Amino acid sequence: MARVVDPGRRWRGAQVAETAGISVQQVRNYVDLGVLPPVERTPAGYRVFTDEHVRALAVVRRMAEGHGWARTREVMVAVHQGDLAAALAALDAGHAELDRERADIRRVLGAFETVVASPAAVLPAPRRGARIGEVADLVGVRTSQLRLWEQRGLVRPVRERGTGYRVYDAAEVRAAQVVALLRRGAYPFDIVAAVLDEMRTTGSAQRVRAELAKREQELHRRSLRRLRASATLHDYLRHLDPAPPG
Template sequence: MGPQPSSPEFRVGVVGGRLRSVDLARVAGVSTQQIRNYEDAGVLPRAERSPAGYRWFTERHRRALGTFYEVRKGFGAPVAQAIMRAVHDDDLPEALNLVSASHAALHEQRLNLKSVGEALELIARQDRAAPALPRTELRIGEVAAHLGVRPSALRVWESAGLLTPQRVPGSKYRTYRPADVRDARMISMLRQARYPLPHIRPILDGLRERGSSDALRAAVAERLAALTRRATAMLAGASHLHRYVTGQGAGPVTGD
């Protein structure tokens, strides 16, 4: 947390309501070079120049910096920078488009996680009812018969990168081990539930990485909680942005 606007440090160097780079940097707790970088990137509006070429900043720049830091918490630095640049280019529609796009992307992530959660419940029920395998290694026809699908379906899933069966050395024959059959069973079940192949890939990857549906379920819950925190931060950032573009001020400046 940098010095507050009422502090002696903030008042040093102020002439006629203007701030030097070092004054604004001190408030934000960043370097003077970072302040220059922010101006060049459009995070700050263009500063006035003294006859000697020095930058003079105003209360508007302090509010812009505070707004950027608040927007950045929810939207991330690149998007927050683009939003502020659009505002300072007098392109409010573009700034609002960036805000809307970020909310839409967050919503899409929520829908995907919900889809994964529903798939996990289907998988759990499928696993409990799965019949035992006759052997530890099966050929493609045997797997197809075991799952009640066509061999061509297994080939399509392999082409999509969802299955990686072993190949018998010196031949083109595929062999499926228990883990391969488990994956094929999950794909078959998810396809029956009308899951597109691209949506199945992250579910399989998550199960392989986490080792069990329970572990993946916990990871999904954790990710959903993180998205909720981010959505809350985005809401707060948008509120600060609204106050800035309507001239209602911004909160204290907190730097990097």
């Protein structure tokens, strides 16, 4: 990537820092890290900043809002090293993360709706605490599966005093029913765990749906922030190289 830069105005470090509301030391740190372009020095050793540094600092701030500091640093260092491929790969990874999060939310919601719609999910639970064999019969699985689910933290029976036997209250019988239903639907354990966490935390179908919708809306906002950040970076790249590939 060819760099075509008109240095324009000369700036002091304090002036550059003031444009972003940060300290002069932070500006120096950004230069040392490669987040801002290299600086020239006067014969007396003072750093000389230009319009390019002010422009780059504005990009850093917008990028951090959308992508976070770690990825912003990775991208901007790659840009100033002339490694456009590495910068774009880092951006792609960030957008892919959001895509995975969005897919996970929808899978959790789909799994939850499967639970709500299934008659098996509302089987009557024993009034008293049930032992593992009773729960296995009720849910239609082997006791070994219940033990595995317990190891994974999906069901949480208590131990009976004196005997040490596992005892499942109504909530844990319900949890076992949910796990069995979702596993039969080939849902992975992480999605099963997410559904159970939502059910235990919110306590009602409407609140689970509302919480998942809230998370998806926040994901939309994060996606828009990343889009704005990427647009700002694109303008900066065009400034550095008026005729980039593609």
